[in-house]
Amino acid sequence: MIEVKNLTKSFDGKTILHDVSATFYTGKTNLIIGQSGSGKTVLMKSIVGLVRPEQGEILYDGRDYLKMNAEQVKAIRKEIGMLFQGSALFDSETVLGNVMFPLVMFSDMSHEEQLERANFCLSRVNLTGAENKYPSEISGGMQKRVAIARAIALNPRYLFCDEPNSGLDPKTSIVIDELLSDITHEYNITTIINTHDMNSVLGIGENIIFIEKGHRAWVGDKNRIFKTSNEALNDFVFATRLFQEVKDYIVNHGE
Amino acid sequence: MTNYCDKYIVLKSIVIVTFVVDFQLQNNMLLINSISQFGRYCLFMRRVFTIPDRWRVFLQRTLQEVSKLGVDSIPLVVIVSLFIGAVITIQMQLNISSPLIPAYSVGLATRDIVLLEFSNSILCLILAGKVGSNIASEIGTMRVTEQIDALDIMGVNSSNFLVLPKVVAFVLFMPVLVLLCMGTAFLGGLAVAWATDLISVTKYVYGLQAFFQEWYVWYALIKSLVFAYIIATVASFFGYYVKGGALEVGKASTNAVVSSSILILLFDVILTKLLLQ
Numbered sequence: 001m002i003e004v005k006n007l008t009k010s011f012d013g014k015t016i017l018h019d020v021s022a023t024f025y026t027g028k029t030n031l032i033i034g035q036s037g038s039g040k041t042v043l044m045k046s047i048v049g050l051v052r053p054e055q056g057e058i059l060y061d062g063r064d065y066l067k068m069n070a071e072q073v074k075a076i077r078k079e080i081g082m083l084f085q086g087s088a089l090f091d092s093e094t095v096l097g098n099v100m101f102p103l104v105m106f107s108d109m110s111h112e113e114q115l116e117r118a119n120f121c122l123s124r125v126n127l128t129g130a131e132n133k134y135p136s137e138i139s140g141g142m143q144k145r146v147a148i149a150r151a152i153a154l155n156p157r158y159l160f161c162d163e164p165n166s167g168l169d170p171k172t173s174i175v176i177d178e179l180l181s182d183i184t185h186e187y188n189i190t191t192i193i194n195t196h197d198m199n200s201v202l203g204i205g206e207n208i209i210f211i212e213k214g215h216r217a218w219v220g221d222k223n224r225i226f227k228t229s230n231e232a233l234n235d236f237v238f239a240t241r242l243f244q245e246v247k248d249y250i251v252n253h254g255e
Numbered sequence: 256m257t258n259y260c261d262k263y264i265v266l267k268s269i270v271i272v273t274f275v276v277d278f279q280l281q282n283n284m285l286l287i288n289s290i291s292q293f294g295r296y297c298l299f300m301r302r303v304f305t306i307p308d309r310w311r312v313f314l315q316r317t318l319q320e321v322s323k324l325g326v327d328s329i330p331l332v333v334i335v336s337l338f339i340g341a342v343i344t345i346q347m348q349l350n351i352s353s354p355l356i357p358a359y360s361v362g363l364a365t366r367d368i369v370l371l372e373f374s375n376s377i378l379c380l381i382l383a384g385k386v387g388s389n390i391a392s393e394i395g396t397m398r399v400t401e402q403i404d405a406l407d408i409m410g411v412n413s414s415n416f417l418v419l420p421k422v423v424a425f426v427l428f429m430p431v432l433v434l435l436c437m438g439t440a441f442l443g444g445l446a447v448a449w450a451t452d453l454i455s456v457t458k459y460v461y462g463l464q465a466f467f468q469e470w471y472v473w474y475a476l477i478k479s480l481v482f483a484y485i486i487a488t489v490a491s492f493f494g495y496y497v498k499g500g501a502l503e504v505g506k507a508s509t510n511a512v513v514s515s516s517i518l519i520l521l522f523d524v525i526l527t528k529l530l531l532q
Contacts, residue, residue: 048408049407049408050404050407050408073410074410075410077407077408077409077410078409078410080408080409080410082405082408084401084404084405085401086400086401088400088401088402088404088405089402090402090405091396091397091400091402101409102409104309104312105308105309105312105409105411106308106409106410160408
């Protein structure tokens with residue numbers, strides 16, 4: 001479980017996060033949603049340590065991240081896997097090289113064991129056969145899956161995903177969502193997904209945190225979101241006519 | 256009329272004062288920016304020069320960088336040195352031909368120019384363009400595509416992991432490039448002597464050997480090591496701190512080449528003063 005307490009972050013005098021508190025549960029897909037520029041990426045980057053907040057606490061199963069020394073930070077980062085918006089695969093490495101990278105750097109496995117683990121992770125994301133290709137030779141969806149395989153290679157306790165569906169077609173987005181959800185439940189990890197894809201919200205949102213103008217404006221799950229009276233959230237989630245009709249149908253007829 | 260003149264003088268004074276203040280402020284800003292950049296560079300270096308997480312990975316990456324930054328520069332070094340060596344020989348012959356100066360002086364002057372300046376300073380200025388832009392654009396692209404963030408998240412010291420192998424590889428391989436440059440430049444001069452009637456091959460070769468000072472070779476090698484360090488670290492620094500997209504990567508690459516070239520020239524003066532006097 002990751003707890004965030006009273007997080008505040010500013011850039012050049014402009015406050016991006018205002019006293020944000022949230023809890024992200026283990027074994028659940030936790031979603032941070034909000035409009036572009038609402039502060040959700042800053043929140044995620046603060047949690048993983050890419051941005052240092054001015055105030056607040058970030059507790060990884062009770063361990064305060066902001067009070068850790070360099071060695072402790074290094075240790076906890078080995079428990080973190082992250083999927084970046086643009087996949088962030090290493091261009092100079094093959095698919096297999098990318099997945100093996102964290103194993104080579106941080107595990108004490110033999111080369112054969114590393115190879116076995118990397119192949120297992122690739123098969124877990126249904127990517128067998130692409131081991132020797134370079135990131136530039138595979139599609140965006142495949143790149144995301146390689147990034148997921150790399151993120152889970154070291155059996156992380158915490159998985160962060162920044163806009164995992166951006167740039168993907170709806171069908172591939174669903175595949176990625178289901179994969180993230182399955183991995184979360186299978187390995188009982190704390191997964192935090194930063195998204196503004198409404199299919200993801202309604203599909204895998206077990207714990208949803210809505211950020212509006214740097215404030216935590218709403219917390220709930222995919223079922224509660226249909227009945228919310230929060231105007232900003234309604235405007236954001238049910239912005240399209242299709243989603244509005246789906247909401248009306250569910251509210252009127254039940255699930 | 257007097258009143259009008261007074262107002263004109265006051266107005267003109269205000270304009271001049273404003274201009275001077277603005278100029279001063281700009282200079283101060285430039286100074287502050289330079290000091291701030293130097294501070295960031297020092298902090299960056301502190302992170303670069305730490306013990307690698309995995310020695311095996313570090314050695315592997317260093318060998319890759321030797322191939323990429325060093326071995327791949329050999330064709331450029333050979334071509335440039337061959338032609339410049341030939342040009343220096345021709346120019347020496349044309350400029351110092353006199354009944355009072357012995358013919359072998361052409362070889363001697365060519366040798367000293369190549370040893371003292373061309374094989375280190377000029378070569379490094381050329382390599383600052385090739386290697387510096389290569390390093391800055393590679394690391395800059397990794398920054399804007401979040402690959403460096405990915406390394407940091409994994410707990411890898413990204414500056415050490417990416418930059419140290421480049422610095423070590425380039426500094427270690429630089430003497431090879433310098434010696435190759437010297438040899439090829441002399442061959443370029445020899446080709447001129449052989450193919451033209453400007454100077455005989457025997458006199459040219461005699462000139463190359465006459466009054467030879469071994470220290471000049473060491474001087475060239477010492478300078479080249481410092482320049483190699485400047486090229487690799489300055490380019491890495493500019494690449495590592497890129498913010499934005501492809502346009503900024505291009506700008507960082509240009510800034511890296513310009514800054515390392517200026518630093519090479521500056522250190523050329525300092526090292527010449529220190530090593531030759």
